[in-house]
Amino acid sequence: MCRDLPRPIDIPVKQTVPFHQQFVNESHQIVSYYRPLFPPCLSPSKVLYLNGYHHSHPQEQTTMKKDEMFTSLCQIAQMIAETMGPNCETVVHDCEHYENFIAAIYNGHVSGRKKGDVTYVTGETVPEDAFQNIDPGVNYMNCEVVTTHKKTIKSSTIYFKTENYHYGLGINFDITQFAGMKEVLDKLITTNAELAVEIHSRQSINQIMNECLAQMDLPVEKMGKYDRMLVIQMLHERNVFQMQKAVPYVADRLKISRYTIYNYLRELNITP
Template sequence: MNRGEQTVTRAEAFEFLDRTARGIAEMFGSSCETLVHDMGDPKHPILSIYNGHVSGRSVGSTMDILGTAKELDNTGLTTDFVNLYATTPSGQQIKSSTFHMIQEGKDGYNLALGINFDYTSLVYANRILVDLMNAEADLQSVMWQGSDRRLSDMLDECLSAVGKPVDALSKKDRLKIIALLDQKNAFSFRKSVPFVSKRLQVSRYTIYKYLGELAENGGTIPAADSDEPAPDRT
């Protein structure tokens, strides 16, 4: 690494990478292992390491994050690797990156900063959150007796608001009815879509399509949907 006529010595390069490794480890905490490798040696021994408990390694170790001591090829010895997945021998899930600092020539060197973040605990936490947020069914659809009756009443109210019989509804009318039902949380009831589709004399696909169109427009009826002479029964 040349800077005009100036050259960064191996000692200076190591000092910089070591400071960087220490700072990153302090910043991201005990789940983040950082280290400096001597990549000029095919066995790439560790020159310094912080939070080595993540992989169980220490200074002088030639083991990699995968728990092997294989010699790397020329590509592996000189190429940066960013945000790659790895699993340690003990089963920890790791995000790993390696950044090289290379100086060619007689007094050249090849040092590398390694960063290994153990996110195993986050995986477990995510599973717990998913379990906590999981629910079997909507409360009101389970608690209220005669949900079909309640849905029917809601639909009758929406039809009255439109003021047309079902066989005279245009697409815009049906979109308005679906929007009103959605505002009343009617689609949180079990089997609400087949119930509404049967009453409006359209397919279930059409109901889902209308709900999608409303969602894309923030719950409002798209302006381009003008009245149609015949209902959509697809």
Template sequence: MTTQTAMKEAARALAQDSARQTYESAEEILRLYRPVMRALATAAGPSVEVVLHNLDGADVDLGHTIMAIENGHVTGRAVGGPSTNLGLDVMKDRQKDHDAFGYRGVTSDGRELRCSSVYFHNAAGDIIASFCINVDLSPLQQARNMLEALLPAPATQGDAPQEHFGTDMESVMDQIIAEAIAEIGRPVAQMTRDDRILVLDKLDQRGVTQMRKSIPTIAKRLNISRVTAYSYLDEARSRG
């Protein structure tokens, strides 16, 4: 399970818990979930920020909602720091279900985050706190870019030839035959006579027909006789 998936599942579990319970105050939630925050952040690593916001009271100051935070370097925030624009939406309707999972966030310096938020309610149904998990995707994106730089680009017509590796020449030949068949774009059982001639032509151009035992192998893969394979090869060469 990836870090992002694990964090999303953890948030969903918290959401189920918050839906079943109500709380008297944000301070009660802090006492209950402070150890959970530390455990999540420690297990997930430094690229995962875990935040608890205090949204209790009639006049919430969204500029100072953070009650507790782990790995605050992800967004550059600390205890006493601000909410986000989502806090404004919550304050418009504090009895609505605002829980959200796996949505996109962006830091002030442009890094992309994968975020999940769970909201806790009091007995009256009002939201009084939020528990947020923010995963910094930049380490994963950097790793992906490094891998993409190392991996070969998808081959296109006219690119450098593809090299086949095998434990013997027969296995190499079989790979090339399979590739030529795949280029036709339909199963052998649905191939027309011209399709099979085209396969022979491709293999002849690649030198496969010069290899030992190539014609019997090609014939078997194309579900034709050796005689027919030689006939198709002659016709392919005559067309060329």
């Protein structure tokens, strides 16, 4: 027995045969169908010719209805909120009705809002003409928001607009406590230098210091201020004071204080 096909059949015009029939159906639509390409059970009333293609069951091509879209967005919002946990707020905005700005909200404690409120995630009141300025082609992704309660929030909003509806889906993630953790972790994992670099630097400064002292041909114990300043000048010319912890090392080798080293550097107009 022949039965209706389960899905629409799309056949380009160039693949059809020239023989066809046209008629006006009950809805006053001009219908064209090609008899040789459809089984007898597919009656002309189930075939609509639009934009160069055949479409069976044209009512299946309609846009999602407003209530269907709202239900779908609510399901998505709830799924995200439950998956991401209590720090993640999701909200569905009705951008056509001011009094229904927050049409649905999950984990509303993040921003302190509830269904029916007309406030932004920042805590500020939404102006009554706000919807006039919404561009459905512009979405807001991964923006930072600081609320009136001093919370730091990552916020994203995407809009959905057709002739049937205008909705927005927002995600607001409270990162306040994570920002504090980041500061602690940064301090915990920060290092002064790589070990290999530090070892190389120490070996280099040792070698340079020995070479400079050798040029003086005078024991450190017998050096005066002029002699020590001369050594410091030679060390500066070889960029020793650009190395990490150079000042305390030089002070130890010259048997003077760090304070004295800095005084000598100032007298020589050298900035360590």
